[in-house]
Amino acid sequence: MIDWTGDMEDNRIQIRLQQDGPIRLDIEFSCAGGEILVIVGPSGSGKTTLLRSIAGLYTPTRGMIHCNGETWLDTESGTRIPLQKRRVGFVFQHYALFPHLTAQQNISLALGHLDRSRRELRTRELLELVHLKDLEKRLPSQLSGGQQQRVAVARALARDPRVLLLDEPFSAVDQQTRRKLVRELAQLRSRLHIPIIHVTHNLNEARQVANRICIIHHGAALQIESPDEIMAHPRNSRVASLIGHYNIFAGTVVSHDPDRRLSRLLWNQTELITPYQPEFQPGQQVEWVIPADQLVLHQRRRPSAGERENPVFGTIDECLQLGQNVTVSIKPHHSEESLTMTVPAHVARRNDLREGEQIGVSLLQEGIHLMEKEVLKV
Amino acid sequence: MDWQALQLSLLLGACTAALLLPFAIVVSRWLAWRRFHGRNLAQAVLALPLILPPTVLGYYLLELLGNQSILGTVFTAVFHDSLVFSFQGLLLASVVFNIPFAVQPIQRAFETIPQDIREAAWCCGLSDWQTFWKIELPLAWPGVLSALVLTIAHTLGEFGVVLMVGGNIPGETRTIAIAIYDRVQAFDNQSAGTMSAILLLISMAAIALIYTFNDRLDRRYGR
Structure with a gap:
């Protein structure tokens, strides 16, 4: 929960938005100056509506937005600062550059708060900041996707914004440009000291740029934490599935061993050793997840020590080569549910992995994460 | 060749455009971005002059502007002049029959501006x-x-409404289209031919101008 009464003079933005329809919103978070908070969710989850609400392009039924000591929105008291006065830098998904104006004019148009004499200097500074110094006379149509994105960022920064909002900013550029732009965004963050709220459906992109990730689904924030924490410890199976985990199962906690810092979990008829998670009671029904890269294949020719860790034996259900990797689906002998793991193609070849073959895998203890069984709200 | 008629037509076209365009910009921007009950009806009413026979439109305008009508009575009381068979009446009629020619291209243009550009x-x-x-x-x-070019070109060429509302008064309501008809009636085919050729040239130049300009802009903005 956010402390709404605390000191707000620290470049922080605090947001609480709620409404039932037409797009459901039930979200509360804060973002500190210099922090990149990435909102990740599938299409239609309310990501863009959230950004538009912060910018003032959309007013939710109930909500509160405090930014750097100012109240931008408080539906209870009827406060709603017009978007022109919110000092928001917004980078739109398709950049929304003014097609009839040059890069320079696009930027200087957002400098209305400065004296005419200072606008030119500030435009030059911004063009330099985004590495576009020699292209200032070009129209957007004469710029590449990456260059257009830089103009959009410079224009968003021109207002000296209190918060920078990025709506899928890398979706319209190729992979190479995306890598470059991600690096530039990281550099920019260290110079800006304002909150940056970045919306994307691409989890890899989120993991690269985020200080914290907020997983959003049907307008509700399911979990807000660092990328590593979310990937390793999703709060529930919904989050686990949204961040791309396949191996999500139900199980029962058997016991805890505080001395050895481990817990025991019963999955169908197999007992698995997991990291110590005493918050779950013995006998409690839970869901658990293991990332595909935490399954280790038992090599047929050279058995290794790791094979003693949660061994599971079964039949290969499916072998699917996707690029350099092979996704292997294994049906354990005792279970109807399949485990999925990814191995490099050469490993699959060397171990002669084929559908119907018998195979052993180890579920690495550190990779297993227990989650509260989700109560579905319909 | 009736230079006076050409001059009058050009003046009528210019005055029509000057009066109509600000109105068309406001109305078409409103129609492009607002969704409201009766929007389709409003669009249909504004498009009527496109499909209504000019004589029908002219008849109703004659009724609306005539000395017996409210508008005609008020106008006569204030300006001590008549709206029918006068330049001012012709101008008003010209504004009405050009509405779709001005509103539709501007509305389409506003509709092509993506919402996120305005945001x-x-x-x-x-x-x-x-x-x-x-921006917009x-x-x-x-x-x-x-809209500007179509309005002027259409004003130069309009015949039915002009004849109904304005008649054929030299220097007052005789436009070039009426003059061509008048010359043909008088078996003066040479004058009629010259004036027709001038109208043809103006129309072609107008259309070519629109295409060229739009094409250049499309390439410039990368559309």
Whole structure:
């Protein structure tokens, strides 16, 4: 929960938005100056509506937005600062550059708060900041996707914004440009000291740029934490599935061993050793997840020590080569549910992995994460 | 060759455009972005002059502007002049029959401006008025130009409504289209031919101008 009464003079933005329809919103978070908070969710989850609400392009039924000591929105008291006065830098998904104006004019148009004499200097500074110094006379149509994105960022920064909002900013550029732009965004963050709220459906992109990730689904924030924490410890199976985990199962906690810092979990008829998670009671029904890269294949020719860790034996259900990797689906002998793991193609070849073959895998203890069984709200 | 008729037609076209375009810009911007009950009806009413026979339109305008009508009575009381068979009446009729020619191209132009461009302008701190002036109008400019050219060209060529409302008074209501008809009636085919050729040239030049200008803008903006 956010402390709404605390000191707000620290470049922080605090947001609480709620409404039932037409797009459901039930979200509360804060973002500190210099922090990149990435909102990740599938299409239609309310990501863009959230950004538009912060910018003032959309007013939710109930909500509160405090930014750097100012109240931008408080539906209870009827406060709603017009978007022109919110000092928001917004980078739109398709950049929304003014097609009839040059890069320079696009930027200087957002400098209305400065004296005419200072606008030119500030435009030059911004063009330099985004590495576009020699292209200032070009129209957007004469710029590449990456260059257009830089103009959009410079224009968003021109207002000296209190918060920078990025709506899928890398979706319209190729992979190479995306890598470059991600690096530039990281550099920019260290110079800006304002909150940056970045919306994307691409989890890899989120993991690269985020200080914290907020997983959003049907307008509700399911979990807000660092990328590593979310990937390793999703709060529930919904989050686990949204961040791309396949191996999500139900199980029962058997016991805890505080001395050895481990817990025991019963999955169908197999007992698995997991990291110590005493918050779950013995006998409690839970869901658990293991990332595909935490399954280790038992090599047929050279058995290794790791094979003693949660061994599971079964039949290969499916072998699917996707690029350099092979996704292997294994049906354990005792279970109807399949485990999925990814191995490099050469490993699959060397171990002669084929559908119907018998195979052993180890579920690495550190990779297993227990989650509260989700109560579905319909 | 009736130079006076050509001059009158050009004056009528210019005055019509001057009166109609500001109205068309406001109305078409409203129709492009607002969704309201009766929007389709409003669009249908504004498009009526496109499909109504000019004589029908002329008849109703005659009724509306005639000395017995409310509008005609008020106009006569204030300006001590008549609306029918006068330049001012012809101008009013010309504004009415040109409405779709002005509104539709501008509306289409406003509709092609993506919503996020306007939102980006607001996020840049621009007021609604500044956004209209600096972003919307320059981007809708091809539509405005089309409306201007079509209005003038159509005014030069309109015959039925002009004859019904204005008659054929030299220097007052005899436009070039009426003059051509008048010359043919008088078996003066040479004058009729010259004037027809001038109208043909003007019309072709107008259409070519629109296409060229729009094409250049499309390439410039990468559309």
